[in-house]
Amino acid sequence: MSDKDYIIIESGKAEQPFHYAVGMHGSKFFRELKDNRRFIGLKCPKCGKVFIPPRGVCGECFVEMNEWVEVGPNGVIGSFTILRYAFIDPETGQQKPIPYGYGFIKLDGADTLFQHYINIEDESKVKIGARVEAVFSKERKGSIRDIEYFRVVD
Amino acid sequence: MAKRVAIVGTGQTFHKSHRPDVNGQELINEAVQAALKDADIKISDIDAIIIGNMDHFEGINYVDCWSIDGSGGFMKPVIKITTGGTTGCSVAIGGYHLVASGLFDRVLIIGWEKNSESDTTGAITTAFDPIWDRLVFAGAISGLAAEAQAYMARYGATEKDGARVSVRDRKHALNNPHAQLRKEITIDEVLASPMLADPIHLLDVCPRTDGAAAVIMASEDSAEKITSSPDWIWATSNRHSYSYLGDADYGRLTSMREASQDLFKKGGIKEPRKEIDVIELYQPYSFGGIIWIEDMGIIGPGEGPRYIGEGNTDMGGELPINPSGGVISCNPIGATGLIRCCEAAMQVMGKADQHQVPDVNFAVSTGFGGCWWTDMILHGKKKPGK
Ligand SMILES: [Zn+2]
Numbered sequence: 001m002s003d004k005d006y007i008i009i010e011s012g013k014a015e016q017p018f019h020y021a022v023g024m025h026g027s028k029f030f031r032e033l034k035d036n037r038r039f040i041g042l043k044c045p046k047c048g049k050v051f052i053p054p055r056g057v058c059g060e061c062f063v064e065m066n067e068w069v070e071v072g073p074n075g076v077i078g079s080f081t082i083l084r085y086a087f088i089d090p091e092t093g094q095q096k097p098i099p100y101g102y103g104f105i106k107l108d109g110a111d112t113l114f115q116h117y118i119n120i121e122d123e124s125k126v127k128i129g130a131r132v133e134a135v136f137s138k139e140r141k142g143s144i145r146d147i148e149y150f151r152v153v154d
Numbered sequence: 155m156a157k158r159v160a161i162v163g164t165g166q167t168f169h170k171s172h173r174p175d176v177n178g179q180e181l182i183n184e185a186v187q188a189a190l191k192d193a194d195i196k197i198s199d200i201d202a203i204i205i206g207n208m209d210h211f212e213g214i215n216y217v218d219c220w221s222i223d224g225s226g227g228f229m230k231p232v233i234k235i236t237t238g239g240t241t242g243c244s245v246a247i248g249g250y251h252l253v254a255s256g257l258f259d260r261v262l263i264i265g266w267e268k269n270s271e272s273d274t275t276g277a278i279t280t281a282f283d284p285i286w287d288r289l290v291f292a293g294a295i296s297g298l299a300a301e302a303q304a305y306m307a308r309y310g311a312t313e314k315d316g317a318r319v320s321v322r323d324r325k326h327a328l329n330n331p332h333a334q335l336r337k338e339i340t341i342d343e344v345l346a347s348p349m350l351a352d353p354i355h356l357l358d359v360c361p362r363t364d365g366a367a368a369v370i371m372a373s374e375d376s377a378e379k380i381t382s383s384p385d386w387i388w389a390t391s392n393r394h395s396y397s398y399l400g401d402a403d404y405g406r407l408t409s410m411r412e413a414s415q416d417l418f419k420k421g422g423i424k425e426p427r428k429e430i431d432v433i434e435l436y437q438p439y440s441f442g443g444i445i446w447i448e449d450m451g452i453i454g455p456g457e458g459p460r461y462i463g464e465g466n467t468d469m470g471g472e473l474p475i476n477p478s479g480g481v482i483s484c485n486p487i488g489a490t491g492l493i494r495c496c497e498a499a500m501q502v503m504g505k506a507d508q509h510q511v512p513d514v515n516f517a518v519s520t521g522f523g524g525c526w527w528t529d530m531i532l533h534g535k536k537k538p539g540k
Contacts, residue, residue, distance in 0.1 A: 006174035011213065020284050053286045053398055079307075079404040081299035083292045085350040090276040091288055102290045102351070104300055104400055113400035115290050128307040144289050 025054040028068075030142040037136050039072035041110050049111040072107035072114075073134040074153070079104045080118055080126060101126055105150055117149035125152040156254040158538055160377035160384030161503075162370050163193025164496035169334045169365030169484045172270040178212065179224030182266050185366035185489075186226055189262070192505075193370045193380055197226040200370070201258040204248045205234055206241040207267050207488030210277045217266075225264055238281055239294075239523020240392070241265060242367065242491025243436065246519075246531060247390045249371045259373050265492035266366035269485070274362050281524075287399050292351065294438060295359060297399055297525050299351035302441035304405030306353060308456075311444065313353045315459035317344035319443035320357050320482055322468055327479025329469075329508035332493075334363050334484040344440075358440040358482075365486030367493045374537070385499035388516070388538045389420035392529040402526045407442075409528040410449040410520075418451070421532040423516065427452050431514040432501050433475045434494040436522040438485060443467075443475065446522070469511070477501065477509040491521030491529060498533045 022030065025042060029052075032038045041050040042065040044058035050069055051058065058065055080103045089096040101118030119135070120126055132150040140146035165188025167173075173181060182205070190197060203225055209215050218227070218234035225232065237244040242265035249263040275293030282291055290296070305311060321341055327333035339357055347356040370380075377384040393409040393416070396402050414426070423429050430452075437443045444458035452473065453461045461467070467475040476482075478497040481490055498519035500506040514535065521529035 001175070003172065003174050008174060014213075018284070022285050026285060052400070055397065059397060079300040079304040081296055081303055081351040081354075083296060083351050085292075085295070085348070087275040087292060088273055090273075090279045096292070100290070102292065102296050102300070104404060112398070113402075113404070115287065115398075115400050117290055128304060144286065 025056055029054050030146070033146045034140040034142040037073065038070055039107055040068050041071045043067040043069050050109060051112050052107060052110045052114045069109060071109035075105045075107040075110070075132055077103055077118065077126065077128055077130045077132055078106040078113045079128055082120055082123065082126070103132070103150055105132060116144070116147055119149050119151040122152070157256050158374040159250050159253040159371055159387045160374070161387065161499040161533070162372045162377050162380040162384050163189045163195070164499050165189030165192055165368045166332045166493060166496055167365045168332055169363045169486055171334060171361060171363060173268065173364040178214070178217065178266065178268055179221040181268065181364065181366045182221050182264055183224035185266065185368040186224065186262065186264060189368035189370050195260070195370070195380060199260055200226060200230065200262045201260050202231040202252055203227045203262045203264065204245045204252070205232065205264040206236045206245040207265065208236060208238060208241060208277070210280045211267055211269055211274070211487065212271050226262065236488070237523060238527070239436070239438070239487060239525070240491055240521035240527050240529040241488045241523070242493065243495060243519065243521025243529035243531065244392070244491070246369060246492055246495045247392060247529060249369065250387050250390055253371045253373050256373070259376055261371050263369045263371065263492065264366065265489040267486040267488040268364045269362040269487060270364050283398060291399070294525070295351045295354060298439045298442070299354045300404050301445065302353055305441060305445050308405045311459050313345060313355070314341055315444060315463065316353070316358055316440035317341040318463055319440040320344050322462070323443070323476050323480040323482040326469060326477050326509060327483035330478045332484070333479040334361055335479070336483070354439060360438045360481045360485035363484050363486040365484065365489050367489040367496050369492060369495055369499065381503070383503045385502040386534045386537050388532040388534045389417050390531050391417040391420065392527070394524065394527045396526055399525070405445070407446050407449045407526060407528065409526055410446050413528040413530045414450045417530045417532050423532070426450065427473060430473060430516050430518055432477060432498070432511045432517045433473065434478060434480070434497045434517065434519045435475055436481055436491055436494050436520045437476065438481045438522065440482065442522065447475070469509070474511050477506065477511055494519040494521065495531055498531065502533045502535050
């Protein structure tokens, strides 16, 4: 028998929506983003690192964090890539529009990297260490999409 | 005191991009039968089974339950271990723990995947945080590309340096009948292949594969009765380092650095470059072959491109890496880490045929996943001291 002779059964258009809790720290972060266009992170009382996304515990020190500090909205590109291959976005079921800039942004005052889109109108400017600013969405609903993208500032 | 543990048999399927002729449990059975045959023992000799894969690739949970007919787990203790890309190495470490505990004498360890059954990028995305990590995420490749980008910026490496690693592994695969991609490629072909995510080209990354692997471990009480050339497990280590993708130090694999230091300390290895004879590295893309052996302490930071470019990691070189052709030639994800373990064991046992490295005393196999997690095993020809 050849591969064509074996039967393959399709799963059909299965949909399984989830309802994810963002939690108290993430919720506060997104409210600040939506209402005041501000980024806030949590600072570890032991090692002093500032975490974005904010979370209740510094994993390395294993201590609770509750000191909020403002970071960004500008920063530098910590690392990046430009996505050029077509793939289905599992969030939407649609093909993701490519190419797009994928940035790990070091927001001013933060010690971890924040992932978001980078505008790639001028690819030659997209480099590690380049200064970037956040461009906020006109309509903000309290999610990661309240930022449209980051763009390189000269 | 822990029992000494050895690998006494290994088995693999002939890995392919698509195996529509078998379902999951039938694929698993091929590897199990091969391992039992290699060890020359029966399923009734097996005391417990550990199995693992990445459930979301097939969209079917609880392989520990539904694979019983194929795995040989009927009326035996069976547990599942799944840790993402590292799964295949984690099941081996789990098997080592079971046998070393003295509670089980002979344990069968299985890793498998049918990557052809779903969209790989979609499936991998489900392993990442839905609130913070998924908006820009593009499967395994985006993070790896960011790692390579950061490494290049830090050390001045080029795309050609990455391509050299793909060329090595694809050449090595010619000697391994179990590998999926068995066609030599050139540096120019890698650089001319489509750019997936800067600086990663199509030929810099692993394929999607259907395949399974199995390993049989036995305690010192029976290992030498089963085989005259057991592969002794000298040490294992694993390290996890982050919650969100943005927490990682792009350009360095800190979990590999920590796990290696722990592994070599436990195994009494002082100069890994001199003492290790072969490495089977879970290296899903070319730059991992450069960056991660630096973090392993084989060479210093930034020295990878030159060391590899000079042929030191080719077959016949100072320290051959991936004689099997590695992950770039074959990647049934849940099996991939265990294939590294199988291959390292085969090298120590002298069973690697066409891709045998001569006189192997110590071998290292690794698992990578998560991303940025590391699992490691130190394999040796001599029985470890107590
Ligand atoms: Zn801390």
